[in-house]
Amino acid sequence: MSEVHAARRSRLRARRAPAGAEAALVSRSANVRYLAGPAPAGAVLLVGHSGADVLFAHWNPAGDPAGPRPAGDDGLRSVALGTDADPAVTAAAQAARDGAAALSVEEHHLTVARHRAVAAAVPDLVLNDLDRAVERQRLVKDEDEIAALRSAAEITDRALGELLESILVGRTERHLALELERRLVDHGADGPAFPTSVATGSHSGLAGHRPTDRRVEEGDFLTVCLGARFRGYRCQIGRTFVIGTSPADWQIELYEVVFAAQRAAREALAPGAEYRSVDRAARDVLDAAGHGKSLGPVTGHGVGLEIGEDPQLAPTAMGRLGPCVPVTVEPGVHLPGRGGVRIDDTLVVRSPADGGPELLTITTKELLAL
Amino acid sequence: MSEVHAARRSRLRARRAPAGAEAALVSRSANVRYLAGPAPAGAVLLVGHSGADVLFAHWNPAGDPAGPRPAGDDGLRSVALGTDADPAVTAAAQAARDGAAALSVEEHHLTVARHRAVAAAVPDLVLNDLDRAVERQRLVKDEDEIAALRSAAEITDRALGELLESILVGRTERHLALELERRLVDHGADGPAFPTSVATGSHSGLAGHRPTDRRVEEGDFLTVCLGARFRGYRCQIGRTFVIGTSPADWQIELYEVVFAAQRAAREALAPGAEYRSVDRAARDVLDAAGHGKSLGPVTGHGVGLEIGEDPQLAPTAMGRLGPCVPVTVEPGVHLPGRGGVRIDDTLVVRSPADGGPELLTITTKELLAL
Numbered sequence: 001m002s003e004v005h006a007a008r009r010s011r012l013r014a015r016r017a018p019a020g021a022e023a024a025l026v027s028r029s030a031n032v033r034y035l036a037g038p039a040p041a042g043a044v045l046l047v048g049h050s051g052a053d054v055l056f057a058h059w060n061p062a063g064d065p066a067g068p069r070p071a072g073d074d075g076l077r078s079v080a081l082g083t084d085a086d087p088a089v090t091a092a093a094q095a096a097r098d099g100a101a102a103l104s105v106e107e108h109h110l111t112v113a114r115h116r117a118v119a120a121a122v123p124d125l126v127l128n129d130l131d132r133a134v135e136r137q138r139l140v141k142d143e144d145e146i147a148a149l150r151s152a153a154e155i156t157d158r159a160l161g162e163l164l165e166s167i168l169v170g171r172t173e174r175h176l177a178l179e180l181e182r183r184l185v186d187h188g189a190d191g192p193a194f195p196t197s198v199a200t201g202s203h204s205g206l207a208g209h210r211p212t213d214r215r216v217e218e219g220d221f222l223t224v225c226l227g228a229r230f231r232g233y234r235c236q237i238g239r240t241f242v243i244g245t246s247p248a249d250w251q252i253e254l255y256e257v258v259f260a261a262q263r264a265a266r267e268a269l270a271p272g273a274e275y276r277s278v279d280r281a282a283r284d285v286l287d288a289a290g291h292g293k294s295l296g297p298v299t300g301h302g303v304g305l306e307i308g309e310d311p312q313l314a315p316t317a318m319g320r321l322g323p324c325v326p327v328t329v330e331p332g333v334h335l336p337g338r339g340g341v342r343i344d345d346t347l348v349v350r351s352p353a354d355g356g357p358e359l360l361t362i363t364t365k366e367l368l369a370l
Numbered sequence: 371m372s373e374v375h376a377a378r379r380s381r382l383r384a385r386r387a388p389a390g391a392e393a394a395l396v397s398r399s400a401n402v403r404y405l406a407g408p409a410p411a412g413a414v415l416l417v418g419h420s421g422a423d424v425l426f427a428h429w430n431p432a433g434d435p436a437g438p439r440p441a442g443d444d445g446l447r448s449v450a451l452g453t454d455a456d457p458a459v460t461a462a463a464q465a466a467r468d469g470a471a472a473l474s475v476e477e478h479h480l481t482v483a484r485h486r487a488v489a490a491a492v493p494d495l496v497l498n499d500l501d502r503a504v505e506r507q508r509l510v511k512d513e514d515e516i517a518a519l520r521s522a523a524e525i526t527d528r529a530l531g532e533l534l535e536s537i538l539v540g541r542t543e544r545h546l547a548l549e550l551e552r553r554l555v556d557h558g559a560d561g562p563a564f565p566t567s568v569a570t571g572s573h574s575g576l577a578g579h580r581p582t583d584r585r586v587e588e589g590d591f592l593t594v595c596l597g598a599r600f601r602g603y604r605c606q607i608g609r610t611f612v613i614g615t616s617p618a619d620w621q622i623e624l625y626e627v628v629f630a631a632q633r634a635a636r637e638a639l640a641p642g643a644e645y646r647s648v649d650r651a652a653r654d655v656l657d658a659a660g661h662g663k664s665l666g667p668v669t670g671h672g673v674g675l676e677i678g679e680d681p682q683l684a685p686t687a688m689g690r691l692g693p694c695v696p697v698t699v700e701p702g703v704h705l706p707g708r709g710g711v712r713i714d715d716t717l718v719v720r721s722p723a724d725g726g727p728e729l730l731t732i733t734t735k736e737l738l739a740l
Contacts, residue, residue, distance in 0.1 A: 111478035
């Protein structure tokens with residue numbers, strides 16, 4: 001893996017090269033992981049202008065297995081800091097010693113107080129904004145990253161599949177969520193990609209619903225939304241089921257509308273498609289059915305080392321999809337007091353020549369009566 | 371509860387009053403919760419100079435039960451924002467409209483990019499630093515807060531007690547951690563206060579060890595560290611057990627030393643005691659036994675709405691304990707390749723007249739052989 005990270009750092013350096021002898025100070029944790037691999041919390045990466053990259057961190061004193069090390073083949077050196085040292089300040093001082101004329105920092109991540117401490121430590125360095133360069137680089141995934149997402153999705157499908165074979169009536173949202181998270185770990189996840197949501201009855205269809213002590217009852221809609229984190233990569237699946245043998249007419253109708261909206265957005269995924277046109281595809285179906293207003297502001301988003309990455313699939317989002325961009329497609333409708341439906345998938349954008357969008361979360365989207 | 375929050379905001383206002391018509395923009399989530407009660411993620415609180423306080427947030431469109439509302443008896447109004455609006459920018463604009471001359475912001479929390487957006491939105495307002503005023507106010511807890519911590523500790527003791535009654539040999543750290551977290555929730559916790567740590571064999575005694583697939587074996591030290599979150603308040607307990615009927619001599623000796631160090635620090639807790647003298651009390655015992663070097667940089671810390679609050683009990687920490695300050699006391703020693711011992715308690719500082727330090731986590735600290 002270390003060659004992968006070195007290549008990513010080279011690409012970042014190449015992008016910043018026109019700025020001259022400019023080093024980059026990367027502090028946002030997912031960005032550090034992307035460029036340097038797993039690192040302790042709070043680690044900061046200095047991407048030097050000349051190729052000498054250094055990771056600064058507080059390692060566990062008792063000997064983290066991935067502890068500090070001299071520079072390897074990949075040109076990355078690690079330095080362990082004392083408790084009181086801010087890795088960002090130490091990294092900036094290193095950039096000055098290495099002869100950088102300017103230092104780009106992540107102004108969307110560093111606080112005002114830390115930025116001031118960095119500036120005070122290196123008065124001769126010009127501080128610029130890295131301007132989300134690493135986030136932009138993370139948007140399109142390489143095949144290693146997509147493989148990790150695929151494994152995360154497999155684990156997630158398996159955990160969900162097992163739950164569907166168990167008795168659900170009478171159990172609380174909270175317990176079902178805990179059981180799903182346990183099964184994710186059982187099947188090899190590092191942990192859940194985000195807090196598992198289980199919503200039954202009048203809660204069903206709510207985005208990001210936090211599980212309560214409400215019990216699953218006969219006749220309920222049951223919405224679950226979960227995902228595994230595997231080698232740092234996070235996927236998402238959402239499904240809605242009906243409890244009992246015979247769904248009510250309103251349930252069948254609502255399910256069909258949300259399913260049609262979700263399918264329309266999935267089918268709109270293609271290299272070159274505008275973010276907002278994918279959103280529009282789902283929104284048009286729900287608008288036509290009179291449910292446009294209960295749709296949230298976003299119908300999907302990128303996934304990767306974080307669960308809510310760029311791009312956003314939303315009415316005002318600017319930009320176009322590229323190949324190898326993984327996104328969720330997750331429209332939902334909630335009818336206050338009654339419940340609702342959400343259907344979420346994680347897919348990778350692929351060209352029609354490559355078979356079109358690659359569906360990672362393959363659990364059936366038929367309306368199952370459990 | 372709303373009177374409690376209103377009184378807290380009045381105290382903050384009173385502290386800032388010498389600064390004139392200065393409003394405060396509180397963005398750090400635990401600080402917002404402390405001053406306004408539970409609020410959606412990302413909510414920002416404007417504490418007006420004249421007593422008109424407003425909470426700005428993105429509420430769940432499907433009708434969060436604690437959704438936006440007009441000002442109640444407590445003088446707090448809530449405003450729901452559109453997706454694209456930054457609550458900090460909207461709050462600053464409100465302060466300007468309310469006639470504030472200056473606005474204090476949390477420079478240790480706002481990023482450089484957000485601070486710039488706030489400044490651009492209110493060019494006529496002087497922006498100052500709130501300088502951790504809310505964190506300082508949160509240091510000493512009121513009896514409501516201590517009652518929440520007490521409940522959190524009761525839940526934690528119960529979850530741990532149940533685990534001790536089960537068979538441990540052969541189970542993995544990861545599974546034991548998940549089971550403890552499930553039991554916390556079973557007994558009424560909102561969730562774990564921090565990621566549960568279970569460390570067995572050569573991992574035992576490591577601070578913040580992340581559970582692995584290592585299984586508990588006969589003869590192991592087993593260290594668990596967990597805590598419940600209850601009404602937002604977080605406590606911490608850590609215990610080390612020995613697996614099997616007969617601990618080895620080195621295990622008994624190491625346990626006794628860490629226990630003595632932990633007791634010394636607990637006994638040093640009193641109103642007026644220096645933070646560093648509490649740390650010193652534990653460190654001296656371990657130094658004398660030749661284990662001083664394997665002690666981490668901190669032997670305890672405040673707890674409350676966050677798990678690692680002020681004060682820090684560390685060699686260079688400046689300040690003195692006051693009554694009603696809850697802290698952890700958590701020395702640990704890890705011997706590489708062999709394992710080690712941690713013993714963590716949560717206590718509330720009380721004067722000798724009030725019976726001395728109040729121990730919240732009451733699970734026995736005898737060396738149990740399980």
